[in-house]
Amino acid sequence: MLARSLEARGAEDRTDCVSFPRIELRLGKQRYWPQVLTCKLFRWPDLRHLSQLKRLCICGRCGRSPADSITVCCDPYHFSRLCEPETPPPPYSRLSPSNHWKTIDEPTEHDTARQLRRNEPSNSQNQDWPDSSALPSVTRDEHWCSVAYWEYRTRVGRLYTVCEPSVSIFCDLPRGTGFCLAHLHADGRHEMVRRTRGKIGGGILLSKEGDGVWAYNRSEHPVFASSPTLVRGHARGLTVHKVLPGYSLKVFDYQRAQALQRAMGPELPDGPFDPHSVRISFAKGWGPSYSRQFITSCPCWLEILLNNC
Structure with missing residues (x-):
């Protein structure tokens, strides 16, 4: 099973767990948990601690307490690396030793969730890193988010409604299920859009x-994400995080969203925006350090509208 998983390199939507006794392994003077060792050997040579990993929801042991089993899953493609505050490289570097991040001011002229449904993008505006594997129950007749796919300022296709606890959004995923962007067609696509779609x-x-x-991030290229809850400290505007291949990022924090909503009051600091949305751009970043100032200048991006946050 481990060999099959390594050959697939995470390209399959679901793979079986690779079970191993839940004991520490000693190699020389170092001790490793089995899942750390396999992830270190086959994916991230610089990996050191279990706390740097996050179990993915595709793992069959997701949601179980480690104490409930005498074995652990050590399939390296059932884990991701956590995006830590120090992870994003320049230009998303620290402004000062105080660990504040560069912020990105979004445009204020085109934005509410209602406008998105009329084919206009909505404007969206610390982090703890627990391995919260327990997935809440979601009934099939209740959607928790809708996903819109954009090419520059044009929405392509309809809103994709998500009822399952997780969804894959991909362009090329063998035997994958979810939102397949390759099925969305548009007339007269820009060459940059075609090249970027090839990187998804x-x-x-x-x-x-x-x-x-x-x-x-399941692709071989970075993605860029922003949401109201990704703002660092008391910074004004939006913060964009670079998520490298194989890494995970909590793109929306429910508790922090509630606190921000209470603190915001009736006055919105940067004009109208949707406080319950996430924006993710494939391969291309945006902001002051890039030629693209706004996400509407990115060739391929997603807007995730959260429901019942």
């Missing part, structure tokens, strides 16, 4: 979990 590949895995919404 396995795309992202989006999951609703106990503490918020997580995005796992």
